[in-house]
Amino acid sequence: xxxxxxxxxxxxILQIILGVSMFIPIIAQFTYSEIDSxxxxxxxxxxxxxxxxxxxxxxxxxKLNLQQAFLLTALSWLSxxxxxxxxxxxxTMNCLLLTLFLRACLG
Amino acid sequence: xxxxxxxxxxxxxxxxxxxxxxxxxRAILQWLGGIGIIVMAITLMPIMNVGGMQLFKISSxxxxxKILPKSKEIALRLIYIYSALTLxxxxxxxxxxxxxxDSLTHSMTTIATGGFSNYNQSIGxxxxxxxxxxxMIxxxxxxxxxxxxIKFIxxxxxxxxxxxxxxxxxxxxxxxxxxxxxxxxxxxxxxFNLRSVFFxxxxxxxxxxxxxxxxxxxxxxxITLFLALMFIGGCAGSTTCGIKIFRIQILYSFITNQxxxxxxPKGVFVIKYDQxxxxxxxxxxxxxxxxxxxxxxxxxxxxxxxxxxxFITAISGAATSISNVGPGLGPxxxxxxxxxxxxxxxxxxxxxxxxxxxxxxxxxxxLFLPSFWRS
Numbered sequence: 230x231x232x233x234x235x236x237x238x239x240x241x242i243l244q245i246i247l248g249v250s251m252f253i254p255i256i257a258q259f260t261y262s263e264i265d266s267x268x269x270x271x272x273x274x275x276x277x278x279x280x281x282x283x284x285x286x287x288x289x290x291x292k293l294n295l296q297q298a299f300l301l302t303a304l305s306w307l308s309x310x311x312x313x314x315x316x317x318x319x320x321t322m323n324c325l326l327l328t329l330f331l332r333a334c335l336g
Numbered sequence: 337x338x339x340x341x342x343x344x345x346x347x348x349x350x351x352x353x354x355x356x357x358x359x360x361x362r363a364i365l366q367w368l369g370g371i372g373i374i375v376m377a378i379t380l381m382p383i384m385n386v387g388g389m390q391l392f393k394i395s396s397x398x399x400x401x402k403i404l405p406k407s408k409e410i411a412l413r414l415i416y417i418y419s420a421l422t423l424x425x426x427x428x429x430x431x432x433x434x435x436x437x438d439s440l441t442h443s444m445t446t447i448a449t450g451g452f453s454n455y456n457q458s459i460g461x462x463x464x465x466x467x468x469x470x471x472m473i474x475x476x477x478x479x480x481x482x483x484x485x486i487k488f489i490x491x492x493x494x495x496x497x498x499x500x501x502x503x504x505x506x507x508x509x510x511x512x513x514x515x516x517x518x519x520x521x522x523x524x525x526x527x528f529n530l531r532s533v534f535f536x537x538x539x540x541x542x543x544x545x546x547x548x549x550x551x552x553x554x555x556x557x558x559i560t561l562f563l564a565l566m567f568i569g570g571c572a573g574s575t576t577c578g579i580k581i582f583r584i585q586i587l588y589s590f591i592t593n594q595x596x597x598x599x600x601p602k603g604v605f606v607i608k609y610d611q612x613x614x615x616x617x618x619x620x621x622x623x624x625x626x627x628x629x630x631x632x633x634x635x636x637x638x639x640x641x642x643x644x645x646x647f648i649t650a651i652s653g654a655a656t657s658i659s660n661v662g663p664g665l666g667p668x669x670x671x672x673x674x675x676x677x678x679x680x681x682x683x684x685x686x687x688x689x690x691x692x693x694x695x696x697x698x699x700x701x702x703l704f705l706p707s708f709w710r711s
Contacts, residue, residue, distance in 0.1 A: 250364055258357040268357055296708060302376055302699050306691060313365045
């Protein structure tokens with residue numbers, strides 16, 4: 230699997246960007262005083278996954294061959310769609326559980 | 337939920353009561369999806385030889401106007417241009433009377449030609465001519481090939497007038513508007529409204545999906561025309577989707593050459609694109625792309641009607657998802673409707689269609705070839 234390291238490294242970076250951009254809706258939620266845990270939770274989950282991908286593939290060789298370029302495009306769109314939908318999922322399901330979970334994790 | 341593919345089909349039926357955070361996030365997703373596809377189309381797609389996109393690698397390498405040496409640098413520049421356009425758009429909307437929040441979210445989805453709006457009636461909610469004109473202009477700016485902006489900044493000031501793709505793009509827009517106007521005038525349509533003709537044709541052609549009136553009550557010819565426009569899409573290397581203008585151009589010259597060959601069987605005709613002759617390899621890949629596009633479209637339509645949708649919903653749903661437009665036709669998913677009442681299975685099929693259409697079909701389908709994994 231070592232030759233796919235660049236693919237997953239780039240995926241990690243993309244996920245971190247996605248997670249950070251979730252802070253913008255959080256600011257909006259603050260200003261319109263409708264704060265809930267959905268974006269916060271989604272952001273944390275996304276950044277954690279992104280960081281894991283990022284850190285575990287630090288030793289990549291910075292090269293993409295044709296096959297990996299295809300894999301990267303497909304996977305990046307898929308992963309952004311999945312992680313980008315987390316706020317929607319979290320805001321529709323019962324958020325109490327998640328809020329408690331976050332409280333437990335963050336102390 | 338595929339906001340990221342800049343489609344803009346919504347399954348939230350009551351947008352006015354949706355929290356602001358969710359609305360903003362939908363816009364951000366579309367915005368990120370828009371810049372993502374531009375960067376990918378310009379930096380990765382030409383390497384991958386997908387559906388004739390390699391044409392742009394060739395034309396940017398051997399002509400004197402070398403763009404920029406490194407793809408990372410190009411990507412950065414694209415992000416600057418994209419953000420600058422969005423900011424200008426937001427300020428324009430705000431000056432024309434949108435609230436700050438609305439102007440921000442709408443500008444993001446306008447430049448991305450995505451078409452999420454904060455209101456059920458889409459742009460029609462504002463009912464303001466300046467806002468509609470501004471959004472038409474920015475939709476067109478978002479659907480031009482972004483490589484043109486880079487060339488423009490690098491000093492080629494006439495590029496907007498000379499680029500062959502842009503010329504055809506405007507020809508398509510103008511002929512669509514003329515056709516629609518003629519049809520509606522001849523049929524003595526009582527509420528004929530040039531403003532909505534302009535707005536909806538541009539919005540549907542570029543795959544944005546903003547609407548300002550119920551265009552499906554205009555009659556059957558406009559509906560057919562809109563279906564055709566959905567397929568065409570904008571220019572390559574922009575945020576739009578669909579078959580893309582340059583493929584239509586090449587298909588057109590391919591067909592005229594075939595006709596000429598019938599008259600002069602021994603003649604040799606070269607297909608030209610932007611003064612460069614086009615290799616047969618590219619033509620094969622472009623023709624197969626267009627062919628495949630329609631095969632996938634019919635498969636999607638068939639699958640959608642298997643899930644219990646009526647014909648017009650199925651066929652327009654398939655078209656709208658593969659070309660990333662947004663609203664379909666018919667009473668259920670039409671201009672002011674939404675996708676929430678569809679069965680779950682149909683939603684999944686539509687999502688697959690969106691991703692296939694967004695990533696130029698072959699980029700996804702090649703992953704399913706066993707020989708892809710064997711190398």
